[in-house]
């Protein structure tokens with residue numbers, strides 16, 4: 001096999017060498033490495049970036065998904081046995097916490113043209129759902145404002161797994177701001193890397209406080225004095241025993257000051273990086289459009305600013321996919337399937353639930369692929385990949 005020359009991701013950080021130097025210095029000199037003021041500074045800066053009032057930093061995007069669902073259960077806004085709509089094209093740890101916490105996932109098909117759920121596809125299944133935990137796939141979205149309107153009309157909670165779409169703006173609003181809460185991932189290769197890391201964002205104060213308890217053992221240490229007072233009075237807990245009183249079902253989903261430091265340091269570099277990736281995307285998209293005999297046309301013109309970190313395409317047949325994968329791999333370009341494809345075909349799902357009828361997602365599963373769109377790509381590399389299409 002030809003050695004990989006263009007991997008999906010090349011560097012761990014923005015401004016790699018300098019960021020590593022600053023990280024080394026931070027680790028050498030910082031008196032504290034467990035969660036503290038660096039994490040708080042990153043959370044505050046992220047609120048400003050994301051235009052949300054609360055951001056809670058956790059250890060990964062998966063932890064963010066788990067913590068968010070647990071918080072909604074603790075608040076009684078979701079109950080065991082409730083049905084939750086999920087995108088059929090998603091990530092395993094979007095759906096797994098839904099199942100692990102006793103909820104029933106209902107897979108909603110995604111559009112072939114943008115890989116995401118639409119209001120029309122959701123409408124067929126919305127009756128009986130308590131929540132929709134949508135995944136915004138690879139910087140794209142469908143008509144998410146229509147989904148939000150539909151959810152509102154039906155009294156369904158809308159949550160966004162925005163782990164793949166930090167920075168995409170749709171109809172004047174950032175993805176991640178269309179529902180009650182959203183989750184983000186800072187894993188290497190995503191838009192912004194803290195090595196591992198994740199965030200939960202919401203404007204709902206009650207939910208934010210519950211997320212803070214779920215993040216750390218179910219105690220009240222991270223709440224405001226006022227909130228602590230109310231809880232302690234309600235449960236008859238004195239200030240001494242409050243140090244080790246556990247009010248809610250929780251985990252330890254905290255991360256370290258290293259993540260906070262890295263996130264805060266790199267956040268100002270996010271926008272220029274998104275710009276580079278958007279420029280690459282425009283070139284890939286134009287190249288793909290010349291081959292509509294081979295690939296389903298990808299619709300992106302409904303999105304104001306598309307923040308993409310890997311370029312997806314769906315081949316028009318399994319044979320075209322196989323030929324394309326061979327061309328890319330022979331040229332040393334890494335290719336992968338479009339995340340989970342149809343989640344309902346995976347063994348962990350079929351062990352517990354029947355496969356769902358999601359015809360578009362099945363095609364995305366069997367004929368989709370993606371390749372690198374990272375900020376380190378050279379002009380020649382972008383040209384090479386365009387040529388390979």
Ligand SMILES: Cc1ncc(COP(=O)(O)O)c(C=O)c1O
Nearest residue numbers: 060061062091135163185186187
């Ligand atoms: C849509 C989606 N949700 C959640 C996750 C989990 O994020 P993490 O790898 O930070 O746990 C990923 C990871 O790639 C993802 O793509």
